[in-house]
Amino acid sequence: MHPSTLLIALLAATATALPTLDARANTSVNPDSVTFTTCTDPGVSIDSHDINVAILSICGTIAGTIQKCQGSPASTTGASGTAVLKLNVVNQGSTINVSKGRWEACMRAARAVCGNSPFKSECVGGTAGTSGGNIAFELTAA
Ligand SMILES: *[C@@H]1O[C@H](CO)[C@@H](O)[C@H](O)[C@H]1NC(C)=O
Ligand SMILES: *[C@@H]1O[C@H](CO)[C@@H](O)[C@H](O)[C@H]1NC(C)=O
Numbered sequence: 001m002h003p004s005t006l007l008i009a010l011l012a013a014t015a016t017a018l019p020t021l022d023a024r025a026n027t028s029v030n031p032d033s034v035t036f037t038t039c040t041d042p043g044v045s046i047d048s049h050d051i052n053v054a055i056l057s058i059c060g061t062i063a064g065t066i067q068k069c070q071g072s073p074a075s076t077t078g079a080s081g082t083a084v085l086k087l088n089v090v091n092q093g094s095t096i097n098v099s100k101g102r103w104e105a106c107m108r109a110a111r112a113v114c115g116n117s118p119f120k121s122e123c124v125g126g127t128a129g130t131s132g133g134n135i136a137f138e139l140t141a142a
Contacts, residue, residue, distance in 0.1 A: 025104075026101070026104065026105070026108075027108070028108075029105075029108050029109055029112045030105060031109055031112065032109075032124065033102070033105045033106045033108070033109040033123065033124060034106050034109040034110050034121045034122060034123055034124060035121070035122050035124055035134070036120070036121060036122045037110050037113045037114065037119060037120070037121040037122075038119060038120045038121070039114035039117055039118070039119050040117075040118045040119055040120055040138075040140075041117055041118040041141075042114070042117050043117070044117050044118055044141055045115070045116050045117055046082055046083050046116045046117070046139065046141050047081060047083065047116070048116050050080045050081035050082050050083035051080075051083040051085075051107075051111075051116060053081070053083070054078040054079055054080040054081075054083040054084065054085045055078060055085065055103070055104065055107050056078070056100075057078035057079060057080055058076045058077070058078035058085060058103065059071060059073060059076045059078075059096065060076075062100045062103070066100070067099060067100050067101075068097070068099045069097065069098050069099075069103070072095040072096065072097060072128060073095060073096050074088065074089050074092075074095055074096065075088040075089070075096070076096060079142065081142065082141055082142045083139065083141070083142065084140045084141070084142050085137060085138070086137065086138045086140070087135050087136070087137045087138075088135070088136045088137075089127050089131075089133065089134075089135060089136075090122060090127075090133045090134045090135065090136050091131035091132065091133035091134075092131065093129055093130065093131040094127040094128060094129035094130075094131040094132055094133055095127060095128050095129050096126065096127060096128075096135055097127055097128035098123065098125075098126030098127070098135060099126070102123065102125070102126050103123065103126065106121070106123035106124075106126070106135075106137065107137075109121075110137075110139070114139075118138075118139050118141060119138070119139050120136070120137075120138045121136075121137055121138075122134040122135065122136050122137070123135040123136075123137055
């Protein structure tokens with residue numbers, strides 16, 4: 001199958017599986033969004049819909065019109081079904097101040113490496129406070 005045919009088939013399957021998510025979602029990957037990505041359990045595949053819902057469940061929620069993490073936490077969890085996402089600031093004293101766009105870009109970049117298998121990675125930037133720095137994030141299976 002031609003790669004573009006496969007991509008269209010995958011996009012069609014995704015759109016069918018995710019009727020409530022925005023079909024125009026950004027799909028471009030910038031590998032520099034993340035650093036230190038390690039696939040921690042390559043034999044495991046987590047349900048992609050669960051991952052997609054978990055992505056929007058961090059910081060209480062960033063679903064719908066909410067455009068960034070609310071409340072400036074130092075750590076947060078997003079979980080749905082079999083997918084668990086844990087985020088922690090790398091530098092003690094900073095807080096998570098990540099926009100939905102940046103967070104989704106970090107998840108796309110990490111999933112471009114590990115697919116839907118568990119991983120550890122760091123989202124470059126996305127923090128506030130004098131210590132600044134990255135956000136360490138981890139996908140595990142519930
Ligand atoms: C889409 O994602 C890419 C890579 O992360 C980013 O550079 C670009 O600004 C994004 N585009 C929009 C419209 O958000
Ligand atoms: C948090 O991020 C926003 C951009 O998303 C920025 O305008 C704001 O200054 C940041 N807050 C702090 C305390 O750095």
